[in-house]
Amino acid sequence: MTHADKAESLFKEGYNCSQAVVVAFCDVTKMDEKTALALSSSFGGGMGRLREVCGAVSGMFMVAGLLYGYTSPTDNEQKKAHYALIQAMAQKFKDKTGSIICRELLSGPDNSPNPTPRTAEFYKKRPCSELVRICADIVDQVIAEKGI
Numbered sequence: 551m552t553h554a555d556k557a558e559s560l561f562k563e564g565y566n567c568s569q570a571v572v573v574a575f576c577d578v579t580k581m582d583e584k585t586a587l588a589l590s591s592s593f594g595g596g597m598g599r600l601r602e603v604c605g606a607v608s609g610m611f612m613v614a615g616l617l618y619g620y621t622s623p624t625d626n627e628q629k630k631a632h633y634a635l636i637q638a639m640a641q642k643f644k645d646k647t648g649s650i651i652c653r654e655l656l657s658g659p660d661n662s663p664n665p666t667p668r669t670a671e672f673y674k675k676r677p678c679s680e681l682v683r684i685c686a687d688i689v690d691q692v693i694a695e696k697g698i
Contacts, residue, residue, distance in 0.1 A: 566594025
């Protein structure tokens with residue numbers, strides 16, 4: 551199963567978009583799934599359903615940080631390189647979808663804290679399954695280019 555398949559499967563099980571992307575890469579990040587689920591839980595629905603940055607994109611950034619992030623507050627070269635990577639990943643996503651903003655991707659501002667029931671109709675009208683796949687594919691492209 552590819553990371554994109556795993557992310558989509560997790561999303562369809564009911565995990566949020568951010569959780570789906572982060573947990574799909576636990577085999578690579580070596581993070582345990584419970585920690586990955588908790589860490590990424592706040593980012594679904596564009597950060598707590600605020601419809602800001604897409605949760606799948608936030609999850610993609612978290613995976614990139616775990617794999618390639620900087621740890622020294624004084625290493626400006628590593629920080630610059632990491633931010634450039636994040637911006638490039640965001641641009642790849644935006645090139646495919648038109649935006650990294652949840653409300654723009656979903657065509658609406660519904661930011662109620664209530665999760666939307668996962669019905670067949672939900673999956674028909676929401677692009678989220680495809681968005682988690684796109685993010686997983688972008689991470690896999692980065693891994694192919696940079697290694698682990």
